[in-house]
Amino acid sequence: MPQNKKRSCCSSFFLEKRCSVSGYDFKKIEDKWQKSWEESQPFSVDKNPKNPFYVLEMFPYPSGVLHVGHVRNYVLGDVLARFKKAQGFDVLHPMGWDAFGLPAENAAITHNTHPRTWTHANIQHMRKQFKRLGLGYDWSREFATCDESYFMHEQEMFIRFWKENLLVRKEGVVNWDPIDQTILANEQIENGRGWRSGALIEKKKMRQWFVRQSDFAEELLASIKDLDEWPAAVRTMQENWIGYSEGAIVRFSVKDRDSLEVFSTRPETLYGATFCAVSVEHPLAEEAASTHKDVADFITHTRAHPFDEQSDQATQEGVKLSFEACHPLTKELLPIYVVNYVLSDYGTGAIFACPAHDERDFAFAKRYNERIQQVIAPAQGEWSGEEALVVPRDDIGGTLIHSKELNGLSCASAFERVTETLIKQGLGAKQERYRLRDWCVSRQRYWGTPIPMILCDDCGEVPVPVEDLPVSLPQDIVFDGQGNPLDKHPTWKHVSCPQCAKPAVRDTDTLDTFFESCWYYLRFISQPKDRCFDPKEVEQFLPIDWYIGGVEHAVMHLLYVRLFMIMLVRAGYLKPIKTPIKRLLTQGMICHRTYRTKDKEWVEPKDVKKQADGTWALKDGTPVTEGASEKMSKSKKNVVDPDSIMEAYGVDALRMFVVSDAPPERHFDWSDTGLHGSWRFAKKLYAMMDEWRDDLTAEQPKQEMTQEFLVLMHKTIAAVTDDLEAMRLHLAIAHIRALFNAVTQSAAAGCMQNLWHGWRALLLLLDPFMPHLSAELREQCSVESSWPSYNKNYLVADMVTVAVQVNGKMRGTVEVALNAAEQDVLQEAQNIIARTIGNQPVRKVIFVMNRIVNVIV
RNA sequence: GCGGGUGUGGUGGAAUUGGUAGACACACUAGACUUAGGAUCUAGCGGCGGUUACGCCAUGGGGGUUCAAGUCCCUCCACCCGCACCA
Numbered sequence: 001m002p003q004n005k006k007r008s009c010c011s012s013f014f015l016e017k018r019c020s021v022s023g024y025d026f027k028k029i030e031d032k033w034q035k036s037w038e039e040s041q042p043f044s045v046d047k048n049p050k051n052p053f054y055v056l057e058m059f060p061y062p063s064g065v066l067h068v069g070h071v072r073n074y075v076l077g078d079v080l081a082r083f084k085k086a087q088g089f090d091v092l093h094p095m096g097w098d099a100f101g102l103p104a105e106n107a108a109i110t111h112n113t114h115p116r117t118w119t120h121a122n123i124q125h126m127r128k129q130f131k132r133l134g135l136g137y138d139w140s141r142e143f144a145t146c147d148e149s150y151f152m153h154e155q156e157m158f159i160r161f162w163k164e165n166l167l168v169r170k171e172g173v174v175n176w177d178p179i180d181q182t183i184l185a186n187e188q189i190e191n192g193r194g195w196r197s198g199a200l201i202e203k204k205k206m207r208q209w210f211v212r213q214s215d216f217a218e219e220l221l222a223s224i225k226d227l228d229e230w231p232a233a234v235r236t237m238q239e240n241w242i243g244y245s246e247g248a249i250v251r252f253s254v255k256d257r258d259s260l261e262v263f264s265t266r267p268e269t270l271y272g273a274t275f276c277a278v279s280v281e282h283p284l285a286e287e288a289a290s291t292h293k294d295v296a297d298f299i300t301h302t303r304a305h306p307f308d309e310q311s312d313q314a315t316q317e318g319v320k321l322s323f324e325a326c327h328p329l330t331k332e333l334l335p336i337y338v339v340n341y342v343l344s345d346y347g348t349g350a351i352f353a354c355p356a357h358d359e360r361d362f363a364f365a366k367r368y369n370e371r372i373q374q375v376i377a378p379a380q381g382e383w384s385g386e387e388a389l390v391v392p393r394d395d396i397g398g399t400l401i402h403s404k405e406l407n408g409l410s411c412a413s414a415f416e417r418v419t420e421t422l423i424k425q426g427l428g429a430k431q432e433r434y435r436l437r438d439w440c441v442s443r444q445r446y447w448g449t450p451i452p453m454i455l456c457d458d459c460g461e462v463p464v465p466v467e468d469l470p471v472s473l474p475q476d477i478v479f480d481g482q483g484n485p486l487d488k489h490p491t492w493k494h495v496s497c498p499q500c501a502k503p504a505v506r507d508t509d510t511l512d513t514f515f516e517s518c519w520y521y522l523r524f525i526s527q528p529k530d531r532c533f534d535p536k537e538v539e540q541f542l543p544i545d546w547y548i549g550g551v552e553h554a555v556m557h558l559l560y561v562r563l564f565m566i567m568l569v570r571a572g573y574l575k576p577i578k579t580p581i582k583r584l585l586t587q588g589m590i591c592h593r594t595y596r597t598k599d600k601e602w603v604e605p606k607d608v609k610k611q612a613d614g615t616w617a618l619k620d621g622t623p624v625t626e627g628a629s630e631k632m633s634k635s636k637k638n639v640v641d642p643d644s645i646m647e648a649y650g651v652d653a654l655r656m657f658v659v660s661d662a663p664p665e666r667h668f669d670w671s672d673t674g675l676h677g678s679w680r681f682a683k684k685l686y687a688m689m690d691e692w693r694d695d696l697t698a699e700q701p702k703q704e705m706t707q708e709f710l711v712l713m714h715k716t717i718a719a720v721t722d723d724l725e726a727m728r729l730h731l732a733i734a735h736i737r738a739l740f741n742a743v744t745q746s747a748a749a750g751c752m753q754n755l756w757h758g759w760r761a762l763l764l765l766l767d768p769f770m771p772h773l774s775a776e777l778r779e780q781c782s783v784e785s786s787w788p789s790y791n792k793n794y795l796v797a798d799m800v801t802v803a804v805q806v807n808g809k810m811r812g813t814v815e816v817a818l819n820a821a822e823q824d825v826l827q828e829a830q831n832i833i834a835r836t837i838g839n840q841p842v843r844k845v846i847f848v849m850n851r852i853v854n855v856i857v
Numbered sequence: 858g859c860g861g862g863u864g865u866g867g868u869g870g871a872a873u874u875g876g877u878a879g880a881c882a883c884a885c886u887a888g889a890c891u892u893a894g895g896a897u898c899u900a901g902c903g904g905c906g907g908u909u910a911c912g913c914c915a916u917g918g919g920g921g922u923u924c925a926a927g928u929c930c931c932u933c934c935a936c937c938c939g940c941a942c943c944a
């Protein structure tokens with residue numbers, strides 16, 4: 001079990017040494033304050049908040065192992081939550097567990113434990129680690145999605161969604177993962193392989209539950225405009241995923257058969273159509289296969305070896321069918337092929353091919369000697385005919401030719417004209433299409449929310465009566481890794497139909513775990529026993545003010561959350577809302593240097609030391625080469641273990657380090673020396689308290705701060721406040737450190753009034769980052785927790801530095817009074833100017849008050 | 858290929874949005890204190906030249922606008938991320 005794992009011994013010399021030097025006993029301080037927070041629960045939030053503020057980090061899967069990526073993610077959120085709380089907001093900052101999913105079940109298979117036992121043990125361990133990190137959560141709201149008290153409400157939602165016709169059970173070609181023995185959503189496949197198992201995905205037909213996601217494509221696309229505080233990258237990823245395109249349906253008649261419907265985004269090239277092509281799933285292809293062996297063989301072959309554009313050998317292939325399509329405008333008869341490069345689940349699964357203006361059709365036509373008919377003339381020059389001439393529709397250059405009534409038109413006008421014609425003659429229609437497909441939510445797995453439906457031979461799909469909820473997971477289950485455990489359970493699925501009372505069976509599938517993560521943020525706000533949430537309470541805290549998590553959830557999770565909100569509104573759970581998530585922060589991953597020996601063996605960075613000649617070697621002298629900084633992974637041996645870091649340097653140093661140096665959304669380079677620097681900073685703070693204890697704990701000094709220091713202090717408070725507001729935590733830290741340096745200098749210079757005030761501001765600014773040390777030091781000099789305020793009047797000194805330029809080149813600076821006039825500044829700068837220009841006449845002077853004076857000669 | 862992003866010292870990264878490039882750190886160098894330093898303190902730290910004063914060059918490359926460009930415009934290059942038979 002992961003929680004029994006041995007603490008890795010810290011062979012890095014930094015890790016070995018730290019305790020011996022310094023009175024900064026972080027362990028004692030951390031234990032003291034964590035115990036205090038445990039008792040006082042400072043992060044619980046009022047039921048009737050006056051200034052609600054919702055900070056949420058994507059909840060973790062309880063794998064049982066905390067890694068530094070988690071640390072960064074949750075510290076980011078915690079810094080923000082503590083900051084907003086100090087500002088007086090009623091901050092909701094909850095934590096829970098995304099506890100259903102395959103790893104628990106896989107662990108059950110390999111370790112012979114029950115998924116529930118495994119999951120709960122992991123949660124236990126991770127909760128301890130989270131508390132150790134000093135993360136300020138309202139633990140009273142904690143839940144795991146595998147709790148029956150959570151998923152029972154999800155089952156009720158499922159039934160209500162079904163009644164609202166938001167769900168459908170249908171057969172479709174699904175992706176079968178032969179290792180995990182389950183189907184996967186399209187989004188869960190990467191390059192043809194399962195996202196978890198890496199197995200090659202097979203196609204299989206099954207009856208599944210789908211969320212009618214495609215019905216909401218338009219709404220999901222349009223509402224992206226409301227996500228103006230989301231990263232641009234996430235918005236475009238969602239846009240691409242939804243994949244809008246505008247085109248037309250065109251009907252080609254086929255003798256003695258239903259007409260062949262094709263979808264085209266370029267109907268204006270219809271006169272350039274020289275053949276039609278259908279996918280291997282198309283009815284015409286299937287019919288042909290029953291009588292023609294070559295067609296059947298081609299279909300079988302293509303299913304086994306689908307067209308993959310990425311591969312170098314990808315070639316467009318096909319077999320001519322015995323049918324012919326009648327061109328709707330020219331009435332010409334065109335051959336029909338079944339081909340490998342047409343998708344069955346996009347458009348109508350059939351196209352008209354215009355080889356002159358489409359690369360794929362062009363390649364196919366060349367290979368099978370089909371006619372190539374140019375219908376668009378390029379803006380300049382002639383088409384060589386060596387490769388397809390692809391002209392975007394918005395290109396004003398292209399002009400239609402060889403296209404009868406369309407000749408001379410631009411593509412855009414031709415598009416309008418040809419669709420009008422098709423509509424008039426009943427041969428087609430304009431159509432908008434989306435790539436977005438329905439979301440398959442059935443999983444052939446045990447460890448998930450049971451789908452609360454009963455399948456009756458007579459009545460069809462019948463929901464489990466609400467009073468019979470929850471549908472619980474049976475405990476006595478066999479995990480042998482084969483098939484669906486629920487389906488194989490001897491009794492569980494057998495029930496009588498709630499409608500006709502005849503024997504029936506439960507749906508033995510469980511829900512995709514993305515279902516749970518679609519509404520957990522609502523349950524955090526409000527968790528009544530008898531229903532999913534109280535809409536009034538929920539609406540108080542929505543939308544989430546800041547949502548923090550990994551960019552890998554840009555499409556799936558974050559799109560499903562938006563979809564789910566639309567469904568909740570449709571089903572009457574909530575009032576409409578623009579977006580459930582106001583601001584999104586996608587944090588970058590943590591990287592670490594990699595090292596390899598000359599045998600290409602990865603070695604751990606902590607075992608490597610730089611030699612005098614600048615090369616790297618192991619302690620025994622074995623030379624190693626330094627590689628790039630890469631995402632931490634076990635195989636590359638560049639992971640660091642948060643437990644040993646906390647042990648050696650303390651939580652506050654770790655917390656501060658993971659948010660310093662790099663902007664949160666960018667990747668972060670781990671370095672032992674960087675961590676060491678944060679620890680040194682903590683230690684210096686502690687030492688400062690020791691050294692100046694009498695002055696720091698004394699009454700407020702009578703003397704005023706120096707002007708320079710006063711301005712710096714207020715500027716720092718203003719800057720850190722703005723930085724935190726915008727989640728530029730690395731800059732906040734830079735500003736805090738600058739103030740600390742000034743405080744140190746003031747102390748050394750004997751300016752006790754600067755020290756006294758600056759120290760207090762410092763502790764408050766530092767509190768979100770190093771909460772334990774800050775609390776300890778604040779207690780020692782009686783400083784209450786609150787966010788420091790600044791006075792705008794103090795943000796500018798009464799003297800400013802003005803840059804002096806000659807012909808736009810910097811020649812020096814002068815100190816002048818704030819808002820000094822041009823003449824006074826020139827007066828002050830005359831030496832610098834004279835030195836540079838000699839006695840050349842001045843042609844022009846550019847003066848920007850408090851900034852710059854530029855003399856042109 | 859399409860879309861998004863990034864490019865600044867030895868390194869991570871700043872720069873009031875057109876106005877003193879390199880804040881804050883890390884690394885490094887020298888010195889101090891030390892039995893010791895991997896602790897701590899002090900100083901230095903973009904490059905070239907000069908004893909200094911100072912000068913020249915520098916924000917991926919090239920061009921432009923401007924009194925003034927890391928920032929605006931044009932163009933080229935490199936890297937990263939996402940999507941990619943979507944008709």
